[in-house]
Amino acid sequence: MERIVLCITGASGVIYGVRLLQELTKRLFVHLVVSDNGFKVIQEEIGITKEDFLKSLGNNCKFYSQHQIEADISSGSFLTKTKGVIVAPCSMATLSAVANGFSTNLIHRVSDVALKERKKLYLLVREMPLSLIHIKNMEKVSLAGGIVSVASPGFYHKPETVEDMVNFVVGKVLDTFDIEHNLFNRWGTPKK
Numbered sequence: 025m026e027r028i029v030l031c032i033t034g035a036s037g038v039i040y041g042v043r044l045l046q047e048l049t050k051r052l053f054v055h056l057v058v059s060d061n062g063f064k065v066i067q068e069e070i071g072i073t074k075e076d077f078l079k080s081l082g083n084n085c086k087f088y089s090q091h092q093i094e095a096d097i098s099s100g101s102f103l104t105k106t107k108g109v110i111v112a113p114c115s116m117a118t119l120s121a122v123a124n125g126f127s128t129n130l131i132h133r134v135s136d137v138a139l140k141e142r143k144k145l146y147l148l149v150r151e152m153p154l155s156l157i158h159i160k161n162m163e164k165v166s167l168a169g170g171i172v173s174v175a176s177p178g179f180y181h182k183p184e185t186v187e188d189m190v191n192f193v194v195g196k197v198l199d200t201f202d203i204e205h206n207l208f209n210r211w212g213t214p215k216k
């Protein structure tokens with residue numbers, strides 16, 4: 025089974041990470057890292073405790089804490105055998121760490137390794153508005169080969185629910201990794 029690394033950090037929009045986890049585990053084995061602050065935002069925005077979140081994880085998933093810097097996924101030899109790394113949502117703090125090579129936790133480290141190994145790294149960042157520091161950090165990651173996207177749902181597929189909007193963003197991330205899905209109606213195709 026193909027493998028991918030998914031990281032959830034403490035930015036608003038943790039639902040994007042949770043929906044990605046649901047979709048990815050249907051198709052791939054997911055190495056999952058949730059930051060300490062990611063758990064705080066999951067509790068705040070989705071109302072699930074860390075304990076309940078961990079209990080809900082299915083078979084196609086291995087969980088790591090941000091402190092497990094010695095984990096298999098922190099090594100280039102392991103990461104090259106995966107489809108890449110997604111950080112969704114990605115806080116400005118994690119963006120800054122990645123942009124500046126400041127790898128003090130496992131999420132920073134796997135992102136850093138993805139860049140050095142030229143593996144796909146997708147940062148789904150979330151903040152509003154953006155300071156020049158945020159924009160410069162996005163520029164740095166982009167120049168280093170990472171894919172940076174502000175979580176911005178489209179409206180051309182005529183979303184009717186928040187779930188539709190979340191699915192659009194999740195589907196766009198899956199598109200980047202060439203993962204087939206049916207999460208939104210593509211432009212030019214009839215509405216299902």
Ligand SMILES: Cc1cc2nc3c(=O)[nH]c(=O)nc-3n(C[C@H](O)[C@H](O)[C@H](O)COP(=O)(O)O)c2cc1C
Nearest residue numbers: 033034035036059061062068115116117118150151
């Ligand atoms: C409810 C909540 C929402 C937050 N939303 C954002 C956000 O949208 N973007 C952001 O950069 N930081 C946000 N933060 C602040 C981050 O959690 C904080 O910068 C933290 O240090 C990020 O750590 P991490 O990247 O290791 O998870 C939020 C914090 C809380 C408690």
